[in-house]
Amino acid sequence: MELPPLRERLEDLPALVEHFVRKHAQRTGRRIERIDEGVLMALQQYNWPGNVRELENTIERAVVLTAGPVLTAQSVSVLGALTAQTSALPSLKLRRNIEWVESETIRRALENARGVKKEAAELMGISQRALSYYLAKYRIDS
Secondary structure: OOOOOHHHOHHHHHHHHHHHHHHHHHHHOOOOOEEOHHHHHHHOOOOOOOHHHHHHHHHHHHHHHOOOOEEOHHHHOOOOHHHHHHOOOOOOOHHHHHHHHHHHHHHHHHHHOOOOHHHHHHHHOOOHHHHHHHHHHOOOOO
16 A cells, blocks of 8 residues: 655644644653644644654654643744754764754753753653763753
């Protein structure tokens, strides 16, 4: 069975987003009550070169990093699809990009958790000990 790429069937996007939000909210213990209308409109503007897998990864990050019960375009754009349209990774060096993504994720999780390390670790799905390791590794002040 051949299925066209996501960019050719954007009408499937709302159902897929709902499914992935429910799936990852349940998995992470987060309570997402609704999705802002702007989220779907913004997601439909993206080309989705990574197809449904990229969409799922984007929604998973948004669920983890959202600050409240409403999934907003701001949470979706943290590291996912929406920023991929407008900005490139800092380098062509794989290791440097991985380090950038890790440190940026930590900074943003700390920001969303208002500096509370325990909450930031929970947002990222890692232990407090792992967070301490990354804070030291990237010399991030919390």
